[in-house]
Amino acid sequence: MYWYWIAGIVVVIVFLMGIRVVRPTHRALIERMGKYHHFGRPGFHWVIPVVDRLIQINVTEQMVDAQPQEIITNDNLNARVDAQVYFKVKDDEENVKNSQYSVNNYKIQIVNLARTTLRNIIGTMTLKSANSERNKINTELLSTLSQETQSWGMEIVRTELKEIDPPKDVQETMNKVVKAENEKIASLGYADAVERQADGEKRSEIKKAEGIKQAKILAAEGEAEAIRLVNEAANTYFVGNAQLLRKLEALEKSLRDNAKIVVPAGSDLINIIGDMAGIVPVPTRKSESGK
Numbered sequence: 561m562y563w564y565w566i567a568g569i570v571v572v573i574v575f576l577m578g579i580r581v582v583r584p585t586h587r588a589l590i591e592r593m594g595k596y597h598h599f600g601r602p603g604f605h606w607v608i609p610v611v612d613r614l615i616q617i618n619v620t621e622q623m624v625d626a627q628p629q630e631i632i633t634n635d636n637l638n639a640r641v642d643a644q645v646y647f648k649v650k651d652d653e654e655n656v657k658n659s660q661y662s663v664n665n666y667k668i669q670i671v672n673l674a675r676t677t678l679r680n681i682i683g684t685m686t687l688k689s690a691n692s693e694r695n696k697i698n699t700e701l702l703s704t705l706s707q708e709t710q711s712w713g714m715e716i717v718r719t720e721l722k723e724i725d726p727p728k729d730v731q732e733t734m735n736k737v738v739k740a741e742n743e744k745i746a747s748l749g750y751a752d753a754v755e756r757q758a759d760g761e762k763r764s765e766i767k768k769a770e771g772i773k774q775a776k777i778l779a780a781e782g783e784a785e786a787i788r789l790v791n792e793a794a795n796t797y798f799v800g801n802a803q804l805l806r807k808l809e810a811l812e813k814s815l816r817d818n819a820k821i822v823v824p825a826g827s828d829l830i831n832i833i834g835d836m837a838g839i840v841p842v843p844t845r846k847s848e849s850g851k
Contacts (some may be wrong), residue, residue, distance in 0.1 A: 577609040586616040587656045588725075596661075599653040617659060619651040621717055624667050626674040628723075635686040640725040643672050645705065646717040658713030666712050670705070674719070677704045687726050694721050 581604055582588045588600025591613045600614060607614050628642040647670060649659045663669050681700050682690050690697065698719050720784045 561571065574609055575606070578606045578612070580605040580607055582615045582616060583766075585618060585620050587619050587651055587653075589615045589617065589656060591615065591658060596657065613661060617649055617656050619649050619656070621646055622667075623647075623649045624671050624674075624768065626678065627672055629675055629678070631679050631682045633687045633690060634684055635688075637687045637726055639682065639687055641678055641682060642722040643674060643678060643701065644720045644722060645701075647705075647709075647714050648717060648718070649714045655713030658711060663712045666709075666714060669712070670709065673705060673708055674701065677701050682724070687724070690724050694724070697721055703722055729774060766799070 580588070580600075582600050582602045584602045586602070588605065590597045590600055590605070590607055592608070592611060594613075597612065605614060605730060623644055623646050626643040626645060630638050630639055631641050633639050649666075659666055678697075678701065681697055685693070685697075698721055701719045701721075702716055705719065709716060
């Protein structure tokens with residue numbers, strides 16, 4: 561009876577030791593005596609302790625840093641380059657097996673492959689073109705890694721070039737060039753603004769001069785119209801009386817100076833002066849003798 565209890569306890573212990581749980585983010589490979597036995601999906605699994613081995617593989621997206629490295633560009637400058645690679649192991653049985661049996665430590669292999677590929681790509685480019693064509697470098701790096709890792713049972717999701725830093729002295733020179741370019745652009749912008757302001761002031765002065773010119777033209781046209789009306793009135797009311805008009809002008813001037821004048825009786829000038837003063841004309845002797 562005592563041996564039954566011992567056997568039962570051993571069986572329970574062995575059963576508990578063989579319990580394995582695979583999370584949804586992982587897939588499992590179960591090996592028996594060092595040889596692949598079967599594929600484990602998420603959930604409960606039991607393996608024979610000591611005899612079986614369960615290896616869990618993460619199938620979610622992961623990231624590895626290619627680590628900074630010095631790369632000599634095509635124009636013989638040392639550039640400090642760093643990149644990141646995003647990948648994931650495909651979750652089917654064949655690809656999970658390949659990630660373990662076709663490559664030794666796929667994370668380290670991806671890093672080494674990425675570093676080598678970056679040296680090959682950037683080594684054919686100048687430092688300036690490498691900085692301006694980051695998308696091209698990312699595309700070529702992604703394409704190369706995808707082709708080289710096809711047998712590793714994984715998918716290269718994307719690659720990101722983190723930095724391409726030139727040597728310190730080159731960086732200082734580039735900063736000076738950029739600063740000079742910015743100052744040049746600012747100077748051109750200021751000159752353009754001043755030119756626009758001067759052009760606006762010029763147009764304003766032209767419009768002002770045109771206004772003054774138009775006002776003078778209108779004033780001259782008004783004076784001309786006034787003279788025309790006076791001439792028409794003179795032609796209408798004083799035709800044939802030019803001599804009499806001159807007498808009136810002489811009379812007006814004399815009266816202005818308080819001078820005494822003698823007007824002959826019976827003169828038409830008396831009647832005109834009377835008309836101007838609102839007095840009835842004085843009858844002449846001829847008219848009196850006719851009564």
